[in-house]
Amino acid sequence: MKYLLLVAANLRRKKLRTVLTLLSVLVGFLLYGYLGAIEVALGQGVEVAGADRLVVRHRVSIVQPLPQSYGARISRLAGVEDTMHASWFGGVYQDPRNFFAQIPVEPDRFQAMYPEYVLPAGQAEAWRRTRTGAIVGRRTADRFGWKIGDRIPIQAPIWQKKDGGNTWEFDLVGIYDGRDKGTDTTTLYLRYDYFDESRAVGKGLVGWYVVRVKDPEQAESVARAIDAEFANSPAETKTETEGAFAGAFARQIGDIGRIMRAILGAVFFTILLVAGNTMALSVRERTSELGVLKALGFSNRQVMAVVLAESGVLALAGAGAGLGLAWFLVGRGDPTGMLAVFYVPAARWAAGLALAAGLGLVAGLLPAVQAMRLRITDALRRA
Amino acid sequence: MSDNVWVSVRGVDKVFVRGSESIHVLERLSLEVRQGEFLALMGPSGSGKTTLLNLIGGLDRPTSGEIEVGGERLDGMSERRLAAWRARQVGLVFQLYHLMTALTAERNVELPLLLSPLNRLERRQHVATALALVGLKDRARHYPSQLSGGEQQRVGIARAIVTDPVLLLCDEPTGDLDRKSGDEILGLLQALNREHGKTIVMVTHDPHASARAGRTLYLNKGRLSAEMPE
Numbered sequence: 001m002k003y004l005l006l007v008a009a010n011l012r013r014k015k016l017r018t019v020l021t022l023l024s025v026l027v028g029f030l031l032y033g034y035l036g037a038i039e040v041a042l043g044q045g046v047e048v049a050g051a052d053r054l055v056v057r058h059r060v061s062i063v064q065p066l067p068q069s070y071g072a073r074i075s076r077l078a079g080v081e082d083t084m085h086a087s088w089f090g091g092v093y094q095d096p097r098n099f100f101a102q103i104p105v106e107p108d109r110f111q112a113m114y115p116e117y118v119l120p121a122g123q124a125e126a127w128r129r130t131r132t133g134a135i136v137g138r139r140t141a142d143r144f145g146w147k148i149g150d151r152i153p154i155q156a157p158i159w160q161k162k163d164g165g166n167t168w169e170f171d172l173v174g175i176y177d178g179r180d181k182g183t184d185t186t187t188l189y190l191r192y193d194y195f196d197e198s199r200a201v202g203k204g205l206v207g208w209y210v211v212r213v214k215d216p217e218q219a220e221s222v223a224r225a226i227d228a229e230f231a232n233s234p235a236e237t238k239t240e241t242e243g244a245f246a247g248a249f250a251r252q253i254g255d256i257g258r259i260m261r262a263i264l265g266a267v268f269f270t271i272l273l274v275a276g277n278t279m280a281l282s283v284r285e286r287t288s289e290l291g292v293l294k295a296l297g298f299s300n301r302q303v304m305a306v307v308l309a310e311s312g313v314l315a316l317a318g319a320g321a322g323l324g325l326a327w328f329l330v331g332r333g334d335p336t337g338m339l340a341v342f343y344v345p346a347a348r349w350a351a352g353l354a355l356a357a358g359l360g361l362v363a364g365l366l367p368a369v370q371a372m373r374l375r376i377t378d379a380l381r382r383a
Numbered sequence: 384m385s386d387n388v389w390v391s392v393r394g395v396d397k398v399f400v401r402g403s404e405s406i407h408v409l410e411r412l413s414l415e416v417r418q419g420e421f422l423a424l425m426g427p428s429g430s431g432k433t434t435l436l437n438l439i440g441g442l443d444r445p446t447s448g449e450i451e452v453g454g455e456r457l458d459g460m461s462e463r464r465l466a467a468w469r470a471r472q473v474g475l476v477f478q479l480y481h482l483m484t485a486l487t488a489e490r491n492v493e494l495p496l497l498l499s500p501l502n503r504l505e506r507r508q509h510v511a512t513a514l515a516l517v518g519l520k521d522r523a524r525h526y527p528s529q530l531s532g533g534e535q536q537r538v539g540i541a542r543a544i545v546t547d548p549v550l551l552l553c554d555e556p557t558g559d560l561d562r563k564s565g566d567e568i569l570g571l572l573q574a575l576n577r578e579h580g581k582t583i584v585m586v587t588h589d590p591h592a593s594a595r596a597g598r599t600l601y602l603n604k605g606r607l608s609a610e611m612p613e
Contacts, residue, residue: 301463
């Protein structure tokens with residue numbers, strides 16, 4: 001602690017350079033935190049996917065429907081505990097920019113399949129009683145100011161009603177919350193029976209199936225059995241874990257995680273050069289002072305530690321400020337209003353601090369080793 | 384080593400190698416400095432005065448020979464032990480003061496104490512005493528750039544004595560000062576020698592400075608003599 005006197009004095013020596021280096025580190029870690037929230041949001045399905053759930057879709061594409069009759073056949077297969085189907089409604093509320101997902105499901109099976117969606121018992125009962133009923137997640141309800149009892153009109157470009165119209169109206173009977181922080185609470189779920197009965201085309205078809213397996217360790221063999229069951233049929237299936245399915249879905253707009261990691265990699269490499277340059281200049285400028293420290297009795301290791309501490313303080317201060325700013329901005333919420341979740345997991349903050357410590361160590365290592373190897377008599381001559 | 388000999392240099396050689404060239408700076412040099420003595424080392428530039436001072440202060444190692452200070456052999460010590468020894472046993476005063484520009488006078492003086500087990504309050508007390516001794520108590524919060532050359536050298540001396548070492552090694556302590564400031568510094572060193580019993584080895588070019596010492600030795604072509612070489 002007492003060497004902090006030296007560390008602080010050295011960082012104050014060239015204030016502008018220290019501030020600029022701190023800002024570069026700050027910006028890097030601000031990006032790290034903020035892009036982290038976006039990455040979590042886009043990969044949200046992967047993060048929260050149930051380990052015991054499989055998704056069965058058409059082998060060609062998710063947009064190709066499957067027969068509703070597949071449900072019973074899947075249920076009979078060994079290793080399958082439960083199954084439900086879901087479809088893509090793809091509607092628009094007031095404006096195409098107000099995107100959120102709407103999924104027709106069977107209420108009872110849906111609730112059994114997804115315990116992470118918490119719906120009060122009274123509202124669940126109301127959903128069972130109301131064919132035009134729908135439930136929506138807290139995030140979307142808050143976004144549009146919806147409350148139970150509201151009638152929600154949704155334009156459905158894909159699904160025309162039997163009467164020729166495209167406007168579907170749903171009675172909001174429930175608002176569900178997420179059991180976990182990462183649970184998506186943006187989707188609106190409507191009743192499949194009402195949807196199927198009212199649509200003009202596509203009767204008896206569903207978008208995909210969700211299957212709960214009895215033993216997660218048998219998930220792969222169950223998936224193979226499902227695909228074998230429908231092999232050589234007009235609608236062959238592709239079954240994968242929910243995590244893999246969500247990952248593939250997210251990758252439809254590109255491998256966001258990889259893109260962000262590439263951006264952050266470039267940012268951190270640049271920061272490393274900036275911070276390393278700062279430390280190298282700092283050490284070069286005070287070669288004689290480091291020699292004096294050694295002459296006064298500081299050991300080689302102590303001098304090395306002082307330089308490393310400077311680098312570490314610079315990195316940790318910049319990173320702390322950057323992560324703090326990211327935390328503040330992320331806390332203000334998703335600026336687009338379209339992301340299912342918008343937060344940064346605690347582990348990512350911790351990883352950020354570890355990254356900062358690593359950055360400080362790497363940036364300061366070479367100058368610190370140079371300082372350690374400095375010969376006192378050579379250093380004093382350079383004054 | 385006899386009882387009151389504090390510094391003993393025995394048969395020391397120092398050779399610097401620059402590329403293919405070897406420069407023999409000190410040749411089988413021997414020297415004894417008694418405790419409480421004020422010794423001036425004179426000689427032309429390049430005669431090896433600073434090299435000898437560096438060897439006595441444990442800042443450099445001899446190519447061969449033995450150096451013993453305060454009963455401890457320096458030539459065989461590890462780097463780590465030598466650093467610890469310097470912190471405890473020797474105070475260094477430099478021609479160019481070598482103060483940390485980013486630290487105030489009192490923080491500069493405190494530096495050697497950071498290596499001691501003293502707590503912050505104790506360090507502050509030692510620093511105040513050292514600064515009072517060199518007459519700079521009221522300049523404690525000033526940065527080196529706010530002090531005159533003479534005052535900076537006083538801070539350098541305060542830094543050298545703050546750990547209360549027996550031995551002070553001064554390399555041209557008045558070399559960068561005007562006559563008046565130089566005289567003040569020499570007076571201060573004399574007082575430290577006479578009143579506080581410090582053993583002082585001072586390298587100087589200046590006969591006026593060496594006249595303040597109790598004994599003067601001349602170094603020329605790597606050899607010591609009591610007579611000024613012609």
